[in-house]
Amino acid sequence: MNQIKAIFLSSVGRKYIMALTGAALSAFVFVHLLGNLQLFLGAEALNKYAVLLKSNFALLWGYRLGLGAIALVHIVVALSLWVENRAARPQKYAVNTQPYTDFASKMMVCGGVAIFFFVLWHILDLTGGVLRPGLTDAKAMLGDKEVTDVYHIVIKGIGHPVAGLCYLIATCCLALHLWHGLESIFQSLGLRNKVYYMYIRWITRAAVLFLFVGMCLIPLVCMLGILK
Amino acid sequence: MNLNLKVWRQKNETSEGEMKSYVAKDVSPDMSFLEMLDVVNEELIMKGEDPIAFDSDCREGICGTCSMVVNGVPHGPQRGTTVCQLHMRHFKDGDSIAIEPWRAKPFPILKDLITNRQAFDRILQAGGYISVNTGNVGDANALPIAKDKADQAMDAAACIGCGACVAACKNASAMLFVSAKVGHLGFLPQGQPERDRRVWRMISQMDKEGFGNCTNTYACESVCPKRISAMFISRMNRDYAMAVAKGECNNL
Ligand code: HEM
Ligand code: FES
Secondary structure, three states, rough: OOOHHHHHHHHHHHHHHHHHHHHHHHHHHHHHHHHHHHHHOOOOHHHHHHHHHOOHHHHHHHHHHHHHHHHHHHHOOOOOOHHHHHHHHOOOOOOOOOOOOOOHHHOHHHHHHHHHHHHHHHHHHHHHHOOOOOOOHOEEEOOOOEEEEEEHHHHHHHHHHHHHHHHHHHHHHHHHHHHHHHHHHHHOOOOOOOOHHHHHHHHHHHHHHHHHHHHHHHHHHHHHHOOO | OOEEEEEOOOOOOOOOOOEEEEOOOOOOOOEEEHHHHHHHHHHHOOOOOOOOOOOOOOOOOOOOOOOEEEEOOEEOOOOOOOOOOOOOHOOOOOEEEEEEOEEOOOOOOOOEEEEEEEEHHHHHHHOOOOOOOOOOOOOOOOOOOOOOHHHHHHHHHOOOOOOOHHHHHHEOOOHHHHHHHHHHHHOOOOHHHOHHHHHHHHHHHHHOOOOOOOOOOOOHHHHOOOOOOOOOHHHHHHHHHHHOOOHHHOOO
């Protein structure tokens, strides 16, 4: 009990929670991207992958609920820290330059909230299919079975200029969040030291760059009609 | 040179403060920042006005008493330097300089630029010590300590407890201070018996004082006059996890 309190109520303990939930969400984001890049392998590859993802009901929902719970903890703890941080400086500086504070770290809460609303919309639109009626009804033949034509749903759904723009903006927010966040994981968990810190910095930044390029590529090829 | 100052004036802990303008005339580039304020104060006293109250003691960068935010940067623009060691040659004739106190809830402003930093003392009292009968001075090198450990302990021990880390942090977090104090004992054999208890108690006290939470921004290490590294924060994060895992939190 005291241990749980020491983690969930202390400043340092909640940093572990942010780091662990952040790491789990990041792992998901990277796997999600790798999966979606199969768009470039053609309709059959992506549709087959979509069938695979939905093949086990229990696994699918366990995964969805687990990820949702992790995201919820990440957000609630982030907001609790944010409220305390604001209270710790009730009076702002008259010259409020926030020296040596990089842009990415200032944007963690705003960017995070933007990501939240984007994810909500993204799920309702492409997974739920409730925002654009008919969008997710497309069917295709996979061998002799009729399956959801995810390939063309993605190209049509994300290829819409307004939707595509939202994906590009959200990608910028996510990349900025992880630019600070991925490196932060190591500091929060006490894994950053004088020997490894440069490796940690450049490997995490390279990972974010990969994520950024990959995630921009998908809406761009859909919007520009490069994939049909 | 002449400088246009804007200084935070506040009568006492409960009154509202404001930025007031002053002109510092005939400032020599060889003066320290505090000497420049001394000159302004002499003029204010001559005119029968209340001099600007600010903290200082050693004026050689080792005590950590001086504490002011110069143009938004704790201890001013020169990195690795306390404001008492900041010289006026870093400024130009006609410059505008805004001077404010540390701003953080656990550091209430007592008057003008003076804040009450007893929160730091209470954190140290919570665990920033080792419990031994010191007796006579021991033989040098009776207790072998590896060179790299001794160096790191020294780096952490350089902390003068001024509070610039809190002042610079966008969250007013005290993690750099606490991690330096946890770190300098944690690297040494003498610090090991109480290592878990120390980190648990000091962080608990830090949280009680109402400092903000670290967001790994590292503004603290950039303004630290002793250039203490935020790596110590990472090490303290690890120590805290070990202390909690070993059940130190059940012992209070
Ligand atoms: C509503 C959504 C979100 C909010 C409000 C949010 C907010 C935050 C905040 C305030 C921090 C701490 C910032 C700091 O320490 O400077 C943080 C850290 C982090 N976030 Fe998020 N975030 C959100 C979504 C996400 C998502 C979707 C991911 C992953 C793809 C993510 C990954 C991370 C990582 C890796 C960290 C670093 C953990 C650490 O500080 O050690 N976050 N987030
Ligand atoms: S007065 Fe002692 S450090 Fe500045």
